[in-house]
Amino acid sequence: MKTETYMSLFVGMMINAMLFGVGAVAVLSIPALEPYWKFLIPLVVVLAYLLTHPIASRIAPHLRLRNRPDGRTADIPGTYDARHR
Numbered sequence: 007m008k009t010e011t012y013m014s015l016f017v018g019m020m021i022n023a024m025l026f027g028v029g030a031v032a033v034l035s036i037p038a039l040e041p042y043w044k045f046l047i048p049l050v051v052v053l054a055y056l057l058t059h060p061i062a063s064r065i066a067p068h069l070r071l072r073n074r075p076d077g078r079t080a081d082i083p084g085t086y087d088a089r090h091r
Contacts, residue, residue, distance in 0.1 A: 010066055017069070018062035025054035025061075 029050035033039050039046060 010070070013066040013069055014059075014062045017066050018058045021061050021065070022054050022058040025057055026050060029054060 030047060033043055033046045033050060
């Protein structure tokens, strides 16, 4: 598999956990949603699953040094441009 695919998978797991956690906390902490939690929690699971791939596929390419939008390439000798300081 491509490196970007692996990165998307690992980033996707974290994004899925965050989306589910935020959704579950929102549903369980709002008293007005208490009667509907049996339907909303599965909805949160499905929405977190569906939103994970698009978000992860947008984030993963930017984690590679060569694809950084600001042109920085960390501490690789001869690649850092002093203009970005």
